[in-house]
Amino acid sequence: MRRVLRQRILKPRDVAIFSGEINQVIADLIKRIYILRSQAEDGETVTSINDLFFKYSMEGVATILYESRLGCLENSVPQLTVDYIEALGLMFSMFKTSMYAGAIPRWLRPFVPKPWREFCRSWDGLFKFSQIHVDNKLRDIQCHMDRGETVRGGLLSCLFLSQELTLEEIYANMTEMLLAGVDTTSFTLSWAVYLLARHPEVQQTVYREIVKNLGERHVPTAADVPKVPLVRALLKETLRLFPVLPGNGRVTQEDLVVGGYLIPKGTQLALCHYATSYEDENFPRAKEFRPERWLRKGSLDRVDNFGSIPFGFGVRSCIGRRIAELEIHLVVIQLLQHFEIKTSSWTKAVPAKTHGLLTPGGPIHVRFVNRK
Ligand code: HEM
Numbered sequence: 017m018r019r020v021l022r023q024r025i026l027k028p029r030d031v032a033i034f035s036g037e038i039n040q041v042i043a044d045l046i047k048r049i050y051i052l053r054s055q056a057e058d059g060e061t062v063t064s065i066n067d068l069f070f071k072y073s074m075e076g077v078a079t080i081l082y083e084s085r086l087g088c089l090e091n092s093v094p095q096l097t098v099d100y101i102e103a104l105g106l107m108f109s110m111f112k113t114s115m116y117a118g119a120i121p122r123w124l125r126p127f128v129p130k131p132w133r134e135f136c137r138s139w140d141g142l143f144k145f146s147q148i149h150v151d152n153k154l155r156d157i158q159c160h161m162d163r164g165e166t167v168r169g170g171l172l173s174c175l176f177l178s179q180e181l182t183l184e185e186i187y188a189n190m191t192e193m194l195l196a197g198v199d200t201t202s203f204t205l206s207w208a209v210y211l212l213a214r215h216p217e218v219q220q221t222v223y224r225e226i227v228k229n230l231g232e233r234h235v236p237t238a239a240d241v242p243k244v245p246l247v248r249a250l251l252k253e254t255l256r257l258f259p260v261l262p263g264n265g266r267v268t269q270e271d272l273v274v275g276g277y278l279i280p281k282g283t284q285l286a287l288c289h290y291a292t293s294y295e296d297e298n299f300p301r302a303k304e305f306r307p308e309r310w311l312r313k314g315s316l317d318r319v320d321n322f323g324s325i326p327f328g329f330g331v332r333s334c335i336g337r338r339i340a341e342l343e344i345h346l347v348v349i350q351l352l353q354h355f356e357i358k359t360s361s362w363t364k365a366v367p368a369k370t371h372g373l374l375t376p377g378g379p380i381h382v383r384f385v386n387r388k
Pocket residue numbers: 018077192193194196197198200201204255259260261264265325326327328329330331332333334335336337339340
């Protein structure tokens with residue numbers, strides 16, 4: 017799959033073509049915020065932005081993957097999508113138990129049935145959802161081809177037309193991509209908004225840059241993102257403080273000497289970049305939220321810092337990175353154009369919690385106040 021999609025999503029300019037689709041999802045998100053706000057006592061607070069951004073991320077990534085809308089941000093969410101969300105919830109709530117499910121020998125399963133049963137139930141739900149959407153889209157593509165029309169499409173069309181993957185492989189990869197692309201993006205967006213609400217001075221600086229370089233109401237596309245470096249810096253800083261995957265691992269492919277220690281070929285290495293992200297040696301005043309630390313001082317300046325590698329690195333690094341970045345950059349710009357994001361009397365300090373992924377440890381409530 018990586019080989020087929022490499023040309024399509026690994027660089028920022030590859031995913032730029034999805035700006036229009038993502039902006040449609042953002043328009044629905046903003047409508048949803050107005051509705052949710054109007055239902056609040058103070059007319060401004062949206063409770064649990066975690067849920068709202070989950071729906072945004074799911075709608076956004078599905079639009080790109082399946083080339084179709086799921087209706088996550090509608091007043092009434094379609095049953096198929098509700099079932100998928102339930103299966104996903106089950107998968108994550110069972111994360112620790114089900115992680116061991118595969119390790120339980122077959123003969124032991126009747127005696128300890130729950131982990132394997134739940135593992136299968138959640139994954140069956142996830143696959144079923146993917147399969148229905150993939151089948152719908154493929155039928156659609158086939159119809160176009162039968163009529164002799166050229167098919168130009170997104171990722172699913174590309175995988176299908178490449179003929180390099182079997183149908184089973186397409187189902188499996190689409191399921192994995194959707195799974196990998198929802199919580200990761202939604203947690204990061206929730207943290208970014210939480211940090212902005214708690215640091216109004218940072219928010220004001222980012223907003224001023226947006227207004228100066230893009231305007232108060234210009235709907236941004238990927239081409240606009242380089243004009244607002246603070247928005248990119250905000251995402252990097254959010255992921256430094258709250259990397260969704262707090263650790264990573266690799267098996268060494270050859271003998272290595274690191275810091276005077278010999279690490280033999282075949283050793284399993286664990287890297288906790290959550291820890292290295294908080295080291296003052298790597299990031300001065302590391303506990304502070306300072307997006308400007310990521311700004312380049314000149315065209316030759318590089319601010320890469322291997323203390324924080326939230327998307328991993330190398331040939332197995334995150335394949336959805338550019339999609340996630342586009343989804344987050346565009347939505348942050350538009351949220352700040354529409355609203356000043358503030359804490360409310362319900363906003364509590366939210367700790368991070370590890371549950372397989374690093375997640376917000378509680379609901380995040382913020383006020384979306386109209387820009388004057
Ligand atoms: C803020 C959002 C995201 C973060 C922080 C994130 C982070 C990561 C990390 C750390 C890895 C492991 C990389 C490594 O071992 O070097 C990974 C892998 C992966 N991610 Fe993401 N991810 C995000 C969004 C997405 C999205 C939106 C998608 C899909 C559209 C996606 C799909 C994948 C896939 C398929 C892999 C496995 C790649 C492989 O093994 O070849 N991710 N991600």
